[in-house]
Amino acid sequence: MYSFSVQRNNDPYRIEAVDRALTLVTLLAERGSLSVTEAGRELGVAPSTAHRLLSTLCHRQFAVQGDKRLYRPGPALLALAKAGGPPLADRIRPYLQRLYDLVGETVHLMVRTGAEIRFVDGIESRHPLRVGLRTGARMPAYCTSGGKAMLADLEPSEIDALHAGGLPPWPGEKIHNLSALHETLEAVRRNRLGVNHEESEPGVTAIGASIGWIDGQHAALTTVLPTVRLATVDLETVTTHLLQVCADVRQAFGDNRDTKTAR
Structure with a gap:
């Protein structure tokens, strides 16, 4: 499991929204699925904020909402993950x-x-x-x-x-x-x-x-x-x-x- 807290706290050039979005992308790639509750807990934000971030990732096809309202890697993220290997x-x-x-x-x-x-x-x-x-x-x-x-x-x-x-x-x-x-x-x-x-x-x-x-x-x-x-x-x-x-x-x-x- 990746740890994100040290970098979030210590990097003076960090942009909060970008950092959160990239954190969610990494979690999706690592876990394969993510709920709004889990996303909010990992980011330390309210579920409503986590939901907006996940919805934005869906809009850009980095995530899709699937079974049991879980978010999974979308076509854009899968394409990046498979860039070094065959489809x-x-x-x-x-x-x-x-x-x-x-x-x-x-x-x-x-x-x-x-x-x-x-x-x-x-x-x-x-x-x-x-x-x-x-x-x-x-x-x-x-x-x-x-x-x-x-x-x-x-x-x-x-x-x-x-x-x-x-x-x-x-x-x-x-x-x-x-x-x-x-x-x-x-x-x-x-x-x-x-x-x-x-x-x-x-x-x-x-x-x-x-x-x-x-x-x-x-x-x-x-x-x-x-x-x-x-x-x-x-x-x-x-x-x-x-x-x-x-x-x-x-x-x-x-x-x-x-x-x-x-x-």
């Missing part, structure tokens, strides 16, 4: 390639932002009848396989907070309320797999598994294929490969989920 998609690419080599179907890497997911990388199948890449697309997490797998990582209270205004409508939705979502996620936790059977789009079936939090991003791997070819695919083998590759990713990069939800 998440590049780091996970070898594992995505290995999954593709094993299953021969279209595979994706997706990340979760709040109640949505975004496809950030993928490799398209060579089958004549296949599902194309969705890189860059966004969808509600609850109607995608990887999204369900990531939501299953969260506590029920976190899921409720993410969907406080109800589930966002989606054309192929099969989960219509929070009660049904919680029931679905219990099955996902037992099986370690999220399944999307024509929920994100007609004619598409996908299986996904979470790889946890890496570089401050909640991510999952998925394999997807046309529903009409389901009968020709050994799904047990596909899911075995998917779970093994995801386990290898977690072992290689760690899952800092605990440090992001413990405070």
Whole structure:
């Protein structure tokens, strides 16, 4: 844990607001999450002051407000943190390639932002009848396989907070309320797999598994294929490969989920 008090007290050229903002940036980078109460305590200021500082960091994308009203590193801070190393998609690419080599179907890497997911990388199948890449697309997490797998990582209270205004409508939705979502996620936790059977789009079936939090991003791997070819695919083998590759990713990069939800 860093100590900030000595420098704050002794530096005659210190600008209070800048010092406080940089202190919060450092704490976010160190801890992975920060509440308004914690920020105020570390800075020795009222919660209202801490809230204004954190809101300013959010405006400049150095922080984002996530689950349980905790603030987490934002895109600008993550970009700085990763300046000396490859982005998440590049780091996970070898594992995505290995999954593709094993299953021969279209595979994706997706990340979760709040109640949505975004496809950030993928490799398209060579089958004549296949599902194309969705890189860059966004969808509600609850109607995608990887999204369900990531939501299953969260506590029920976190899921409720993410969907406080109800589930966002989606054309192929099969989960219509929070009660049904919680029931679905219990099955996902037992099986370690999220399944999307024509929920994100007609004619598409996908299986996904979470790889946890890496570089401050909640991510999952998925394999997807046309529903009409389901009968020709050994799904047990596909899911075995998917779970093994995801386990290898977690072992290689760690899952800092605990440090992001413990405070």
